[in-house]
Amino acid sequence: MSESTRRVALDIMGTRTPPGAHDGFAGLDERDRALVKQLVTGTERWKRLLDWYISAFSHRSLGKLAPEVLNALRLGAYQLVFMGLPAYAAVNSVVECLRAKSHRGFVNGVLRALARNQGHVEMPSIDDGPEEYAGIRYSFPDWIVSRYFESFGIQDALSLLKVQNSPPPVTLRVNTSKTNRGRLLEILRQAGFSAEPGKLGISIKVVGGRTVSGFPGYNEGWFAVQAEAAMIVTMVLDPEPGDLVWDVCAAPGGKTMHIAEMASDGGVVVATDVSRDRIALITQSSKRLGFDNVLTAVLDATDPGATAGAFERARLPMCFDKVLVDAPCSGLGVIAKHPDIKWMRREADIPEMARRQTLLLDTAARFLKPGGALVYSTCALTREENQDVWLRFLDGHREFVPVGERVTFDNGAALDMAIGYGYLLPHVHGTDGFFIAKALKRHG
C-alpha cells in the first residue's frame, strides 16, 4: 500500500465525502481504491474503540486535537489493531503524510506506544457495566446500545452489535427478464469472481472488493446490486403483471426496478421522490436494466394536495393497485454497510422521522384503490418509526386490514409477518435490518 493511499484516506476522513467523490481516489488503481475504502470505513466503524486505545497512550485529550491529527491517530491505530500491520508500516506512512508537520512527533509517539502495548490496554468489564462495555468493545454510541439492550435483551443485543460491525457481502438481484441465476453465476465465476447463490432464488452473493460496474453483465443490465432485505420488501408487495404500482419514496430506485420486473407484461410503476437529483438515478437504472414501464415524478408525498397536483401535471394516474412506502428513516438497520450512521444519527432525529413517516402513509392511503395493497418498510430498528407509526396508521384508517405473510428463504430462515408486520434482523436473518408491514384497503 502506497503512502498516497493513506493520504487519500486521510483527506476523505477529513472532508466526509464518499470515497468515489474524492479527486485523489480516481487516480488510484482498483486495488488501492479497495484499500482506501477499507481504511476509511474500517476506521469509521471502529472509531469509539480506536479512541479508547489511543486515549490510553495520549497525554492530550482527544477532544482538543486538530481533526487531521486525530484522524491520523485513528488510521494508524486501525492499521495496528485491525489490520495487524507491523509498526514500521502502520506508523511511518501515516506520520509521513501528515500535513501538520509539527504534530508528527506526537502522532509517532502515541502510535509507537500503542504498537508496543496494545495487548495490555485495559477494557471496561462487562460485569461493571454491560452497556458501557458494549459501547466501547463494539464501537457504538451509548444511545444505540441502550435501545438495543431494551429491545432485544443483552445476549441478542451483543450479537446484533457484533454482526453490524461485519461488512456485508455484495449481493446481486438477477434481472430475470434478461437472464437467470444459474447462467449469471457461471458467467461471474468464469470471469474469476467468487460468486455463490444467495438466500433467495433471485440473489447472488459476490465476495471480493472489485468495482461492481466492472462485473460482466453490468452494462447489459443482467443484474442490479441490491441487499436481500430490500428484495424481500418487493416480494411482500408482490406486484403482478398488469398492476399499476406507486413507489412513493423511490430513489435511487432499487425497489422500483424490482417492481418493474415483477409487474412487466402490462404493469406500470410510478416512481416518485422529493429529490430531483436522486430521481435521475432511477431513469439511469431503467435504461441499464431495460425497463420501459417506469414513470417518474418529483413530488413531496407528505403533502397530499401537492402530490395530486404533481400527478395531474405529469398526466399520471391517481389510483393504484399497490403502493409502497419505503420511508426515509434513521437507518440503524444498515449500519453494517454505512458505519457513519452510528455517529451522524442523533436520537433526537427519531420523532421527526416518525412524524414524516406518518404523513407519507396518510398520503399513500388516499391514492390506493379499494382492494389494493399497501406496504410500509423502513431500515430502522426503532419502535417509534416502525410499530408505533404503523399501528397508529391502522388505528386512524379503519378501512385497512393487516395481511399476515411469511417469506421463507432458501436457507430455511423466514420473515414472519403473521401479525401483519415483522422484522428482518441482521443477527437472526443474516440480512440488513428492516421493518416490513402490509395491509389491504377494504372495498366500500
Ligand SMILES: C[S@@+](CC[C@H](N)C(=O)[O-])C[C@H]1O[C@@H](n2cnc3c(N)ncnc32)[C@H](O)[C@@H]1O
Ligand atoms: C429509504 S430511501 C428509498 C430507497 C428506495 N425505495 C430504493 O429502494 O432504492 C427514502 C427516499 O425517500 C425520499 N423522500 C424523503 N422525503 C420524501 C417526501 N416527503 N416525499 C417523497 N420522497 C421523500 C428520499 O429522497 C429518499 O430517496
